[in-house]
Amino acid sequence: MSRILVENLNKKFGKDVLFNNFNLQIDSGEFLCIKGVSGSGKSTLLNILGTLDSNYQGKVSFSNLDLKSMNKREIDRFRAERIGFIFQFHFLINSITIKENIMIPSMLVKRENMRENFEHLVEELDITGILNKKPQDCSGGERQRTAIARSLINDPDIILADEPTGNLDSSNSKAVGNILRSLNRDKGKTIVLVTHNEYMSNYANRVVNLTE
Ligand SMILES: Nc1ncnc2c1ncn2[C@@H]1O[C@H](COP(=O)(O)OP(=O)(O)OP(=O)(O)O)[C@@H](O)[C@H]1O
Ligand SMILES: [Mg+2]
Numbered sequence: 001m002s003r004i005l006v007e008n009l010n011k012k013f014g015k016d017v018l019f020n021n022f023n024l025q026i027d028s029g030e031f032l033c034i035k036g037v038s039g040s041g042k043s044t045l046l047n048i049l050g051t052l053d054s055n056y057q058g059k060v061s062f063s064n065l066d067l068k069s070m071n072k073r074e075i076d077r078f079r080a081e082r083i084g085f086i087f088q089f090h091f092l093i094n095s096i097t098i099k100e101n102i103m104i105p106s107m108l109v110k111r112e113n114m115r116e117n118f119e120h121l122v123e124e125l126d127i128t129g130i131l132n133k134k135p136q137d138c139s140g141g142e143r144q145r146t147a148i149a150r151s152l153i154n155d156p157d158i159i160l161a162d163e164p165t166g167n168l169d170s171s172n173s174k175a176v177g178n179i180l181r182s183l184n185r186d187k188g189k190t191i192v193l194v195t196h197n198e199y200m201s202n203y204a205n206r207v208v209n210l211t212e
Contacts, residue, residue, distance in 0.1 A: 002063035002082075003028050004049060004158070004190070009058040011044060018044055019056075024208065031184045031191045033201040036210030042194045043088055043162050045210070049192060050160045051079045062158075080108040084156035086164040088194075090147035092135040098142075099131040102149045109154045121149040124179055126172075140167040148176060152183070159183060161193045165200060177203055 004026040011019040018041040026032050034042050047053040048060060051067055054075075060067045062082070070078065092101050102122070106114055122128050125145040135143050144167045151159065161180065165173035181203045183189040195201055 002065070002157070002190075004192075005059070005061045006049070007059040007061075009048070009056060009060070011041070011048070011056040019058075022058075026190060026192060028190055029184070029188045030206065031180070031204045032193070033204035033207045034192060034194045034210065035196065035201070035207055040210040042210060046085075046160045046162050046192065046194060049158075050083050050085050051075050052085075077108075080105060080154065082156055082158055084151035084154070084159040086148050086151045086159070086161040088162040088166065090143050092143055092146060092150075094135050097132050097134060098127060098138065098146050101135065101146055102153055105150060105154045111155055113155070114153070117153060117155055118149075121152055125149050125175065141169065141172050144168060145172065145176070148179070152179075156189070158190045159192070161191065161195075163194055163196070165195065165197050170199075173197060173199065176200075 004024075006022065006024040009019045009022040010017075034045065036042050044053065048056055054067065067075065093104070102118065111117070122131065125148060127142060127145050127149065130138055130142055130146075135146065138146070144164065148164060159180065164180075165176050168176065177200050180191055180193065180200075184191050184203075193200065193204060201207060
């Protein structure tokens with residue numbers, strides 16, 4: 001479990017300054033919601049927190065571990081073990097089945113309760129019936145739920161979710177909301193959620209608006 005600290009973050013794309021001495025503390029076990037208009041930098045911030053983007057100035061640390069002090073190998077391991085990323089666009093691999101897609105992160109990390117976690121996730125996300133299908137033969141919502149199962153298979157302690165309910169109807173959004181809430185409340189996971197969905201943001205302890 002770890003506290004995430006962003007200190008004096010500066011990030012720009014070309015001449016466009018996205019973050020100018022931006023600071024943020026996310027406590028261990030917090031459920032934080034990030035809001036802001038399109039283009040305000042929500043996905044960029046999540047990519048930085050998720051160790052996918054290291055092209056910034058400033059300091060991002062987990063407990064006292066400064067991301068910039070780690071080499072690529074250490075970062076890859078850290079990400080695989082600690083971070084579950086639910087992307088805005090789900091990036092499933094089309095040539096393999098839903099089940100194989102979900103299991104990909106588990107190849108990098110040894111966990112004892114993998115089987116139980118898998119059974120629980122596919123049940124909860126209502127994808128038991130599509131496990132042997134390929135992503136292109138599934139609906140958008142089914143693919144999104146698959147991507148969510150994949151992000152949680154390694155039992156990460158930090159979950160970064162970028163509009164995870166963007167493609168889902170209200171009952172499936174509710175299921176995703178309930179999963180995130182129970183991971184936070186019952187298991188103490190830290191959740192950083194980008195959403196515009198009122199229902200989802202009601203689950204959060206705190207909302208940070210990037211536009212303000
Ligand atoms: N790789 C990139 N190269 C250049 N500009 C980029 C790149 N990635 C993002 N940007 C720009 O940075 C800004 C922030 O992008 P970002 O994806 O973080 O926004 P967002 O808040 O997630 O928006 P949305 O709600 O539409 O998903 C945008 O203006 C975008 O065009
Ligand atoms: Mg975005």
